[in-house]
Amino acid sequence: MSGIHHRFSPGQRVLHWLIAICIIAMLFIGVGMVSTITPIHLALISLHKPLGIAILVLALIRLVLRVRHGAPALPADLPEPMKLAAHLSHLAFYLLMIGMPLIGWGMLSAAGYPIVLFGGVHLPAILPQSDGLHALLWDAHFYLAFAFFALILLHVAAALFHALVRRDGVFDTMAPGPTHD
Amino acid sequence: MSPSPRPASLGPLVLIAAVVGVGAAAFAYTAGWFSPQRLTPDKLVDALAPPGGPALGHRRNHAKGICFTGMFEANDAGTALSKAMVFVKGQYPVLGRFNLATPAPGAADATVRVRGLGLQISTPDGQEWRSAMIDAPFFPVATPQAFYELLTASGSKAPDAMKNFVAAHPELGNFGAWAKSAPWTGSYAEERFNSLNSFVFADASGTDHVVRWSLLPVAQPAAVPPEDLAKRDPDFLEQEITQRVGSGPQRWTMVVTLANPGDQTADPSKAWPDDRKTVEVGTLTVDKIEAEADGPCRDVNFDPTVLPAGIHTSDDPFPAARSAAYAKSFDRRTAEADDYPRTVPGAKP
Numbered sequence: 270m271s272g273i274h275h276r277f278s279p280g281q282r283v284l285h286w287l288i289a290i291c292i293i294a295m296l297f298i299g300v301g302m303v304s305t306i307t308p309i310h311l312a313l314i315s316l317h318k319p320l321g322i323a324i325l326v327l328a329l330i331r332l333v334l335r336v337r338h339g340a341p342a343l344p345a346d347l348p349e350p351m352k353l354a355a356h357l358s359h360l361a362f363y364l365l366m367i368g369m370p371l372i373g374w375g376m377l378s379a380a381g382y383p384i385v386l387f388g389g390v391h392l393p394a395i396l397p398q399s400d401g402l403h404a405l406l407w408d409a410h411f412y413l414a415f416a417f418f419a420l421i422l423l424h425v426a427a428a429l430f431h432a433l434v435r436r437d438g439v440f441d442t443m444a445p446g447p448t449h450d
Numbered sequence: 451m452s453p454s455p456r457p458a459s460l461g462p463l464v465l466i467a468a469v470v471g472v473g474a475a476a477f478a479y480t481a482g483w484f485s486p487q488r489l490t491p492d493k494l495v496d497a498l499a500p501p502g503g504p505a506l507g508h509r510r511n512h513a514k515g516i517c518f519t520g521m522f523e524a525n526d527a528g529t530a531l532s533k534a535m536v537f538v539k540g541q542y543p544v545l546g547r548f549n550l551a552t553p554a555p556g557a558a559d560a561t562v563r564v565r566g567l568g569l570q571i572s573t574p575d576g577q578e579w580r581s582a583m584i585d586a587p588f589f590p591v592a593t594p595q596a597f598y599e600l601l602t603a604s605g606s607k608a609p610d611a612m613k614n615f616v617a618a619h620p621e622l623g624n625f626g627a628w629a630k631s632a633p634w635t636g637s638y639a640e641e642r643f644n645s646l647n648s649f650v651f652a653d654a655s656g657t658d659h660v661v662r663w664s665l666l667p668v669a670q671p672a673a674v675p676p677e678d679l680a681k682r683d684p685d686f687l688e689q690e691i692t693q694r695v696g697s698g699p700q701r702w703t704m705v706v707t708l709a710n711p712g713d714q715t716a717d718p719s720k721a722w723p724d725d726r727k728t729v730e731v732g733t734l735t736v737d738k739i740e741a742e743a744d745g746p747c748r749d750v751n752f753d754p755t756v757l758p759a760g761i762h763t764s765d766d767p768f769p770a771a772r773s774a775a776y777a778k779s780f781d782r783r784t785a786e787a788d789d790y791p792r793t794v795p796g797a798k799p
Binding site (some may be wrong): 308383398400407429430 | 462466467470474480482489490491565577594755756758763767769770771772775780783784785
């Protein structure tokens with residue numbers, strides 16, 4: 270961390286909201302594509318892969334900004350368990366944002382599927398073909414997706430609680446729009 | 451500032467609960483949890499299982515098969531139809547699988563009417579073309595939904611289930627007639643295999659061509675009465691192709707058939723008229739056979755939507771449905787690998 274900030278830096282805020290839109294779209298695309306056999310299945314899968322890689326790239330940039338700029342301090346009067354929950358949830362978000370695309374990429378690699386981003390653009394396999402690895406990563410990708418969505422709901426609830434009930438300025442640290450203070 | 455929500459400020463809490471509730475409900479809706487009628491990959495794959503349940507570790511359909519490797523030699527003629535490298539004059543490595551359309555990996559070869567061929571051609575540009583073909587000239591039914599209903603009806607104990615299905619899907623009669631009258635052969639090498647589904651070839655000028663394709667055997671087919679096949683070894687097809695390829699490579703000509711404007715392209719239960727333009731695009735050569743348990747095709751999903759740039763899906767709804775179902779079958783069997791042991795310890799897939 271470098272000094273005291275009242276808000277995340279503009280770059281961090283832009284990335285937060287951009288990634289938020291991508292991840293929520295991604296999770297809906299994911300549960301939708303595995304629940305239908307209509308041609309929508311193919312359309313959603315062809316979105317899922319490039320969007321996943323986009324999230325991976327954006328999340329890595331965000332991680333660099335976080336390390337460089339840090340995060341504003343939480344309110345001093347926030348109860349310790351809530352502070353701990355906030356820190357752990359942020360850690361979980363970074364692990365999932367970076368881990369889920371890698372797990373998906375690894376799962377496709379272990380299955381021996383070509384990893385098509387768009388048109389003729391392919392990514393290389395990052396794991397050898399293996400039924401055991403595929404089964405493990407498939408389970409991880411599937412169950413972590415639901416955990417990810419649950420974490421997002423919790424995060425939204427907490428953000429709104431800070432904004433509407435506690436009114437302690439935590440929401441404003443990540444709110445879109447220019448800095449007022 | 452201290453957090454002191456007054457009793458009057460219940461509104462924000464209700465709002466928060468509503469946002470979370472609507473979010474969760476939208477997610478559940480997208481996942482199909484409120485739509486029991488939605489045909490999911492799970493339901494389709496479940497419907498393929500025989501009465502005793504699926505054979506764990508195996509493909510959920512076309513479960514009996516044997517691996518082959520070889521090459522595809524393109525003659526350049528296909529470049530007029532598609533910009534995919536696979537049609538540019540040259541030789542490209544092939545991995546494939548001869549198979550039988552049964553969910554039972556132990557089925558006797560003479561008991562299965564439909565034979566299939568899975569194919570994966572790789573080109574140096576990193577692209578792959580996967581295809582799964584069968585020897586029938588058309589599919590039993592017109593839509594994936596009808597195929598699911600066929601599976602459900604044929605597995606149903608209700609006395610009129612099949613009768614009602616046939617009445618609603620007269621196209622099944624064509625398939626029944628084919629199954630009854632088409633000659634059986636004693637070899638995978640004598641079978642013609644057909645894509646059935648239509649796909650779109652995009653050429654270098656950006657023009658699309660709706661096509662189906664077939665592999666025509668170079669070997670002369672010899673009809674064998676099914677009652678004679680029934681007297682052969684339960685694995686006679688696998689034994690025969692192993693011996694045959696052992697004594698010399700076996701070949702098929704790949705023929706692409708072009709739809710005329712106005713042809714039915716979305717319904718694989720309807721064959722196109724015989725006078726449609728065809729183009730021979732190359733030759734498949736099979737020069738090695740390997741048992742599936744340790745063979746290179748074991749862990750390959752012959753998903754017909756794995757296509758190189760220059761080929762894409764058409765308005766035929768089957769490739770999407772097959773892709774979804776094959777992936778589900780693949781997900782399940784890779785998790786059940788212990789139930790289908792490799793015979794060589796530590797063998798690579």
